[in-house]
Amino acid sequence: MANFSFQHIELTGIAAAVPKTRKVNAENGYFPKEDVEKFTQTTGVAEFRVAGKNLTTSDLGYEAARKLISDMNIDKNEIHVLIFVSQTPDYLNIPNTAPILQDKLGLSKGCLAFDLTLGCSGFIYGLSTLASYMQNPAFKKGLLICGDTSTKTINPEDKSTALLFGDAATAAIIERKEDANPVHFNMGSDGSGYKAIIIEEGGYKNPYNTNSLDVVDYGEGIKRNGCQLALDGMDVFGFGITQAPKTVKELFEYASIENSDINYAVFHQANKMMNEMIRKKLKLEKEKVPYSLEKFGNTSSASIPLTMVTQLKEQLSSGKNRLLLCGFGVGLSWGSCYLTTENLTMPNLIEI
Amino acid sequence: MELAQFVKDFELQFEEVEPNSITPDTIFRDIDEWSSLMALVIIAMADENYNVKLTGDDIRNSKTVKDIFEKLKVK
Numbered sequence: 001m002a003n004f005s006f007q008h009i010e011l012t013g014i015a016a017a018v019p020k021t022r023k024v025n026a027e028n029g030y031f032p033k034e035d036v037e038k039f040t041q042t043t044g045v046a047e048f049r050v051a052g053k054n055l056t057t058s059d060l061g062y063e064a065a066r067k068l069i070s071d072m073n074i075d076k077n078e079i080h081v082l083i084f085v086s087q088t089p090d091y092l093n094i095p096n097t098a099p100i101l102q103d104k105l106g107l108s109k110g111c112l113a114f115d116l117t118l119g120c121s122g123f124i125y126g127l128s129t130l131a132s133y134m135q136n137p138a139f140k141k142g143l144l145i146c147g148d149t150s151t152k153t154i155n156p157e158d159k160s161t162a163l164l165f166g167d168a169a170t171a172a173i174i175e176r177k178e179d180a181n182p183v184h185f186n187m188g189s190d191g192s193g194y195k196a197i198i199i200e201e202g203g204y205k206n207p208y209n210t211n212s213l214d215v216v217d218y219g220e221g222i223k224r225n226g227c228q229l230a231l232d233g234m235d236v237f238g239f240g241i242t243q244a245p246k247t248v249k250e251l252f253e254y255a256s257i258e259n260s261d262i263n264y265a266v267f268h269q270a271n272k273m274m275n276e277m278i279r280k281k282l283k284l285e286k287e288k289v290p291y292s293l294e295k296f297g298n299t300s301s302a303s304i305p306l307t308m309v310t311q312l313k314e315q316l317s318s319g320k321n322r323l324l325l326c327g328f329g330v331g332l333s334w335g336s337c338y339l340t341t342e343n344l345t346m347p348n349l350i351e352i
Numbered sequence: 353m354e355l356a357q358f359v360k361d362f363e364l365q366f367e368e369v370e371p372n373s374i375t376p377d378t379i380f381r382d383i384d385e386w387s388s389l390m391a392l393v394i395i396a397m398a399d400e401n402y403n404v405k406l407t408g409d410d411i412r413n414s415k416t417v418k419d420i421f422e423k424l425k426v427k
Binding site for chain 2: 238
């Protein structure tokens, strides 16, 4: 257990960008219609967005950040730290993508910019990292860009992933405010489950080799090569339904809060059946738990802010709201966070 | 933890199975309604009813309903 709190920081703006291109599961031509219907029913994913060859995660993140900075009238020189959370960076980590975005966005050279390689828990991890820097009053504002173009890592003939993941990126502004409400976190990791969501080859343990692009048929509707995303749905499911409620319960206990203290609980959009089990275990009312996965699928580290932009824009853009945010998955890794927002700036969803 | 109860709980997860048609020796992959998504339903049932976390390997390495029960029992 890792419980901790930050003072003096406030989440003040969120923007999200998705590709225009839609992929509708009911129109999928690779799997039997009946299987697709069942899948849609269970996971809740009816359609998602796909970035073509010429659109990267950083392109989506750039558009979201640009719009947010302009809508909030932010002095770019006041953004002192930029974190890009993604598993689909422009380059394989050499160099990081964050500095490229720093330059493209016209941020100052005094801005710290680096990448974090995380998925489902990424928004919470990014938020806590930004908040750590911003405990120091030298930091005025932080920019958190989260997202993935997961569809680029997926074999269209892999039933466990091809109907589930969608592409999106988001930008969030965190500001230093002396009178801000405290932000509470509970976070953790369990690397024993590292194989549950993995791309086996192309790193430095299993380097890209002459066989890396050979498609292997694993049966039961699963075909992929070594450089494509592999998902052990059963392990992830077992993990999600136990760990997500646990981190939230620990956070509640630590921060002395209960369900009635929360206006909305925004969870990583893993799959509907899993998320509904988590919601029921926590006895959270349906009205407090929005979903974006019907239309956008599982969007990795973008899923929490994307859900806020697409489902809670009206509710969050005026007044005070107390939010529970919870991400869990690849790593395995998880984090939950309790924070207060006030008149959050949220531009309309950007479609590119 | 009773095997008979587990078999009953297991059977209850299926919609198109005749009552009492599933036995401890039923090879669950042969059930028409079985799918990778049904595996998730079973994992959820084990969590809810028995407070036990079944893994993907537990399911993959099992053939019969009893095999799953044995994995559940030792957790």
